[in-house]
Amino acid sequence: MEIISGKNKQAGRKKIKPYSHGLINKISKTQPLQQCHFISNTHWDREWRFSMQRTRHMLVYMMDMLLDIFEKEPQFKSFHLDSQTIPLRDYLEIRPEKEQTVRQLIKDKKLLVGPWFCLPDEFSVAGESLIRNLLLGHKIAGEMGHVSKTGYSPFGWGQISQMPQIYKSFGIEFAAFYRGVNTEQSPNSEYIWQGADGTRIVGSRLSMRPRYNVWYVIQRPAYWQQQDEDSRVVPWNSGNGPFKFVGDLYSQFDAQYARPKFGYDPASIPARAKQAMQEQDGDWTTPHRFWSCGHDSSCPDIREVRMIEDCNKALQGNAEVIHSTFEEFQKQVLENVNLDDLPVCKGEMRYYSDSKATSPLFGGVISARMDIKMDNFRTERELIRYAEPLAVYASMLGAEYPQQFLAHAYEWLLQNHGHDSIGGCSRAVVSEDMLFRTRQCREIAGCVSERALLDIAGTLDYAAHEDESIALLVYNPAPFKRDEVVSLNLEIPREAGSGSFEIVDVHGRKADVQVLGSSESFQVVQSPNDTANNFLTTQYRARAALKNIPPAGYTTFFVRPISAEDTVQPRPATMVTGTNTMENEYLRVAIQGNGTMTITDKRTGKVFERMGYFTDTAEVGDPWQHRDVEAKQDFTTINESAQITLIREGALETVYQIAIDWSLPACRTADDSARSRHFKTVHIENTITLRKGQSWVDIVTEVDNTVEDHHLQVAFPSGITADTTFAQSQFDVAERPVKITYSDNCLETPQAEQPMNSFIDISDGTHGLALLNEGMKAYEATDQTQPELRLTLLRCFPLRICVTQEMTDYSQIDKSSQCLGRHKFHYAVMPHQGDWEKADLWNAAEKFNLPLVIGQTAPTENGTEPLKKSFLEISDERIAVSAVKQSEQGSGWVVRLFNPSSAAIRTKIRLNGGMADFPSSPSPIERLKNEMALPGTGKQPWTRARTVNLEELPEKELALDEAGWCNLEIRPKEIKTLEFLVH
Incomplete structure (x- = not known):
């Protein structure tokens, strides 16, 4: 600011x-x-x-x-x-x-x-x-x-x-x-x-x-x-x-x-x-x-x-x-x-x-009802980043576009975005209604994504791989190429008599696999023209290192069962390198007795200590503002004892579980002046995961909240001298001073918490420390020479609402604002070199929050599409994608881009190459007779591309080359919306 x-x-x-x-003229008019x-x-x-x-x-x-x-x-x-x-x-x-x-x-x-x-x-x-x-x-x-x-x-x-x-x-x-x-x-x-x-x-x-x-x-x-x-x-x-x-x-x-x-x-x-x-x-x-x-x-x-x-x-x-x-x-x-x-x-x-x-x-709303905000984030993600783009891509292959389903999903989502609703300033009846609406939205989004991936999977051409019986379709929603360790629950038919399996790409190159276990299983298969049936399978739980997943597209891998007789038990490999210590090519993570981590960035030698301790203070504010008690008591887990358990180890993924039983005051005193002398146990479990090729430590924190009137944060001492932090915001990365800027004229108490989206970062230009997160909206950078970065997990306050000058106190009949019960938070700590741009934090946050979608299928005949494809290609991976959608006028397809960097970027973009040629009123009977086959891409290349404003009114025509690419320049922080048309 x-x-x-x-x-x-x-x-x-x-x-x-x-x-x-x-509309705005530099004039001055005087009126009587x-x-x-x-x-x-x-x-x-x-x-x-x-x-x-x-x-x-x-x-x-x-x-x-x-x-x-x-x-x-x-x-x-x-x-x-x-x-x-x-x-x-x-x-x-x-x-x-x-x-x-x-x-x-x-x-x-x-x-x-x-x-x-x-x-x-x-x-x-x-x-x-x-x-x-x-x-x-x-x-x-x-x-x-x-x-x-x-x-x-x-x-x-x-x-x-x-x-x-x-x-x-x-x-x-x-x-x-x-x-x-x-x-x-x-x-x-x-x-x-x-x-x-x-x-x-x-x-x-x-x-x-x-x-x-x-x-x-x-x-x-x-x-x-x-x-x-x-x-x-x-x-x-x-x-x-x-x-x-x-x-x-x-x-x-x-x-x-x-x-x-x-x-x-x-x-x-x-x-x-x-x-x-x-x-x-x-x-x-x-x-x-x-x-x-x-x-x-x-x-x-x-x-x-x-x-x-x-x-x-x-x-x-x-x-x-x-x-x-x-x-x-x-x-x-x-x-x-x-x-x-x-x-x-x-x-x-x-x-x-x-x-x-x-x-x-009243900026404290960003930490009110974090559960509602995280639920909204996940719902936005399923609809905006998965269902809608997948529906567009499937439609380009000839599938019917589910416009009304998507329209209904958006209405369910946006009904929750009224400021008091999403701000967490309301009573329990409102949050209960909100959870119902987001569930409706996610149900629709899941159905749309499933249908689109079914249609895409049915178009693949397996002619060169007729001997394969099990294929994996791996979809990447992000606009950049990815190599990733993924979780798999593979279903291998029992008739294959497998003792193990291998995964290969379309060129026969083997992927690294870490098998966690197996068990007999069966899978229900739905068919609208038959009753439900079963596949008898052996389910293998595994991790696999999958490479070269194309941007905004898919690739194919094949699963090859290995008979029990031919199965050779590999020599165990592990990332465990010492007592409660694990490391990959980027990081060394040592878990201390109090549950904190000492993380060494192996690229620079920089050591980060006391990573991930918990801190808790009193909360007697309201939905809009955080307020501590006069008799302040700060509690931390620094001197607590943690139970540390290695629950998984291997060459691709190693996981520790940390459990802490923490004694905290049960509530506030009746006069709001202090914390209660009665204590209750709050159980916290951290699941800490390190994966091959991943430059961050993945953390899932589960809290069983049994106490009221408190403010719970997880803290990461940065060890970095800096005056500002950088936080991902809506179409921006905001630089904010560590020291809260306010004057003596302020009539309200400044709030240390600040808003964020999926990452925050602090850097001295040489070393940096970033926190990635899934839907959490509030952070704090403590006012000191080497600030701590803190993520707010819970802010539990008495429900007092300012209806008149006097707060109406609902806290005795409505405990929803106290967030009692179990909560789960997903975040990561990522040391890096340089600043947030050099560390490519925008894309790191995308990768963290946009997991690959993996479907298992059996190859079919007469497909038209390649086994590896990008639907949307952007030559410069610094460009972010905000939306892929049908145009508001319904005649074209819209791609919304954004340049989060501080420099203008010249890039080129291609959307699929064009549209399939399909009837305006698809016939379910004809689809059934054609065994759900789609015509595939390229029958109608794009004839026009243009920029449009956010209202999707035309701005400027763009030239398309023979391969379907168009060139454009995007200014720093600019939102650019493109429309592709076939007529």
């Missing part, structure tokens, strides 16, 4: 170039009156304190009210549905008869929806998920009549560094949010935001009370005679007929009003309208102010029309209050802002609140 002040703050700042299509854009809206958390279904009950009331207002009050001009489209889906499922009315309101730009499907927490989901969220929001809004192209995403906990590039590629040149920006970075509301790739857009922090100024300052006094607009305490006997369940049934429900009064106090308006003006005076650089009439789950009100009229009368001669839209407010700011006077903020926006004009960052 970087801040460059405006020209009045710092001389010599470069001027911003005007945008190509002229301040323009107060009164925007009727709601902030709709689909689920938070309540489940989606209970919240939808409120949504239907809100939308019914809105439609009635539009019908009965022509002066009620517009309503902003919180930049989302998912409320439309939820509403119309209950009120399908209202669809045409809703469509007309959207078409007439009275009901403003989109551009998002739902408002996410950007740091908790994949970068590709953010793009799909926007694509789905655009699709739904476009089909309903109009996409509101506004960058109003007010409720993420900070903003990722690539949002300017993402927004601009969707045709959005304005970002409005209030968490993560403060007055030190942006003294006035408006500023320039420069993304990681250099893209610049205008930003606004929306001034005082950023999304509910009118709601509090004017509306509450006028409607409810609330003299202290900030007070959330109301009298019981107010005449509104409060109602509360107090028996056993429904007693957890909030109170409601049975007969809420419909009042309006015009006498309160003049003073309150002037107060709303005065609170924001001096904070805007244009005459255009954002006056927001909306709140959490708030309902539109027909009285707003009169309130606007009365505000206009009260401010006559000083300001004009107009019932506006966010589109119009955004347009006016862009047309009137003087760019030369604005500061430039660079990179991710994660600054702490420093005044009443800004809001808390």
Whole structure:
């Protein structure tokens, strides 16, 4: 993160170039009156304190009210549905008869929806998920009549560094949010935001009370005679007929009003309208102010029309209050802002609140409910990195593309990405619903992947290998070639009479194999035109070193049974080199009595000690912020005794298991001041694996969490002197200072944890230490000369939610935030040379998180495809692939690339060579008659390739050579989307 002040703050700042299509002009207009854009809206958390279904009950009331207002009050001009489209889906499922009315309101730009499907927490989901969220929001809004192209995403906990590039590629040149920006970075509301790739857009922090100024300052006094607009305490006997369940049934429900009064106090308006003006005076650089009439789950009100009229009368001669839209407010700011006077903020926006004009960052959400975040990561991976690309590749061979299955899978996934949901800020009923949704998504993704691999396997040409009876199809989802030690559960038919086996590639070269054991087994085989049957087999559990797996493609190996008579027991080989010590060609790992590791990088001689000890502190915060107790007690496993067991050894893989029974305080004290004097045992098991050819130590940690109110981390002392760390982010690698940057003006406690995706790294330029991980989102680099890198495993807090000024404490009836029970974490420690780019950490994290897919098959006849193939080829392996998908228009195939490096890269790309020639309406009968054969590749070579923006609108035509390659240059941090077409 970087801040460059405006020209009045710092001389010599470069001027911003005007945008190509002229939406932002370097002009300054003076207007006689301040323009107060009164925007009727709601902030709709689909689920938070309540489940989606209970919240939808409120949504239907809100939308019914809105439609009635539009019908009965022509002066009620517009309503902003919180930049989302998912409320439309939820509403119309209950009120399908209202669809045409809703469509007309959207078409007439009275009901403003989109551009998002739902408002996410950007740091908790994949970068590709953010793009799909926007694509789905655009699709739904476009089909309903109009996409509101506004960058109003007010409720993420900070903003990722690539949002300017993402927004601009969707045709959005304005970002409005209030968490993560403060007055030190942006003294006035408006500023320039420069993304990681250099893209610049205008930003606004929306001034005082950023999304509910009118709601509090004017509306509450006028409607409810609330003299202290900030007070959330109301009298019981107010005449509104409060109602509360107090028996056993429904007693957890909030109170409601049975007969809420419909009042309006015009006498309160003049003073309150002037107060709303005065609170924001001096904070805007244009005459255009954002006056927001909306709140959490708030309902539109027909009285707003009169309130606007009365505000206009009260401010006559000083300001004009107009019932506006966010589109119009955004347009006016862009047309009137003087760019030369604005500061430039660079990179991710994660600054702490420093005044009443800004809001808390609340960055602690990245460690809330880590189980939910890891579950989401694995679901994203199965859908985005496996199912969808495999479906594309199979379709290129002639298979039917499962568009609707994939569309349904994405909807299940993206429903979980609302900020409160994925942020882990909700009650148990929400997380339970989320786990259901991700399971639906993964079930669909698994079916799609299976069908695609079946189709691919059926196309292979085995003519040169007619004597082989068992083949392995090995698929690599990553865009680079791989050599890897893999796990296998081979099923060799019992009739083969095998005592062992060997694995060879298509050239007959043997793979190294480490057999772990065997047992008699049987496998069920499904056939839709027959009953289920069995294969009688001997199952061999083994590890194999498979080489030359092509990028984004497959290769074939053959399994050859060896009869019991011919089986020769090989001389045992091992990576064990001493007591509790193992090593491969890169690393030496010695496990100490306390369970930590001493790791020696054999390439450099650098020794890393005390690797992987656990540390635990108290936690009495809430979903948004970590807070320790006053009487701090830090516990570590450094002085604990571990039980160390060698559970597997061999030439390809060696595994140790480490068990620790750790005594920790059971909970917090009742007053939150200390940890309990009562202790419980927390059992931790580490499975530590070293494999041949792998430059990291693989670790699986299983924790049986029996205690509450604690913050559990695993620590790796780096032994490296550095001031910054590097963390993989969404389409970026973010460099962050080890020392937390905040000023004395901060109004919130800075959080030591920072967000990450799949790796973090620290380096002095010569030596480096990286941690890879599977779906964990929070890390800490301790503030010292040689920092420790810490991964957060669990942050277990009392469930207290800020519904009003007073936290509502659900902790006695809802223990979900305490994360009790068993948890599994997968990560790795990787010493390396140089910095993260020299160590190729982006691809290392891909390799760590994208296991090869291996299928066993019997060769069939009349195949058309080679036994080894890349569907997608990129000449420079530094280029990352974010997506392979069908185009939104359905006429082409899209590949999304990204350059994570600090240098521009010239590369070339080829997608399969073209499409199969197959009927537009495939016949299941014909497929059955043809024994499921597909026509194969190359019948329709690509005729065109072009770059498109993230909305997939055409940008630039690309030349294709005869072999199907196209050349392109990708700038540092640039996201590049290509579309391939046959027509």
